[in-house]
Amino acid sequence: MKRLIGILMVVLVAALAGWAWTRTLPMATAAAPRVAESAMVDGGGYGIYGWDGGLQVVLIYEGTVAAQTCDIDPADGAADEVYRCTIPFANGTTTQWSIRSADGKTGRITVDGVTYAVPREATVLRINGDGVGQRVTAYQRILPPLTLGDASRTLEQWMARDAEFAPFAALFRSE
Template sequence: MKRLLGILVVVLVAALAGWAWIRTLPIANAAAPSVAESAMVDGGGYGIYGWDGGLQVVLIYEGAMAAQTCDIDPADGAADEVYRCTIPFANGTTTQWSIRSADGKTGRITVDGVTYALPREATVLRISADGVGQRVTAYQRMLPPLTMGDASRTLEQWMARDSEFAPFAALFRSE
């Protein structure tokens, strides 16, 4: 009986030690985007993000920008936060956004405290720094399939055919 009890104690201690060790390992985020492209161009910029699960989101920035800072899988973020960026505009306004997705199929994007469900409420977000502050406009569109390396060209062609986005197609062309 003592022997059985001793074995159980050893197994329990080993299991707890293993569990504690595993909790110290970094967590690989399976929902990180497989397509992530961004650029700053004259008078604006953009960010393109796509996941293997099918989720896609495009951010269009209107207004001259300073250098953006982004964190992939931020250490101080929520477990499903995969991207966080701060965009300072030349007029002094700053926009911060973050994308959360646990599965790469659905998610949420929060822009300056306002949250949109992806893809149900938004697939394209236009952030305009107009000198007074910024305006965020969310659009729900069926985006073309985006792949690493040619996402900006694909979006430029798609945007040129959409009357609301045709003026922004040049942003993707000039990159």
């Protein structure tokens, strides 16, 4: 009986020590972006997201967007999921994407089931809603620093200097 009580005491102490140790580990919670802007304009739209840790992601929607619905820190999402959006285009095509980041320095963006490491694999994603050809194109670009309240203007000026994005700059200038 004394042996059984001794074993139970050792197990209890080990369990408490393990629990106490896990409480000292950092929590993997979502790092909310400090810059989050989106706009829908004739023939397209965009989403701009920037974190204090330096992570920046830009989504460009090519095609008329009917409306967008987004959940911030979705309750049914992973601990580090920050945004989840559904983008229905006017032609009936729908795109879903989500951003995950625990530290605001790196993360993952998943668009229609394809995951990209950000910023390593992509910083700009162009989503084509016309239903023809490649739907998502990922670009690895060094973005300018985007600040709250000024992100869309800064992005528009940056896009105007990039041959691939210049047509979108003109579109967003009319916003």
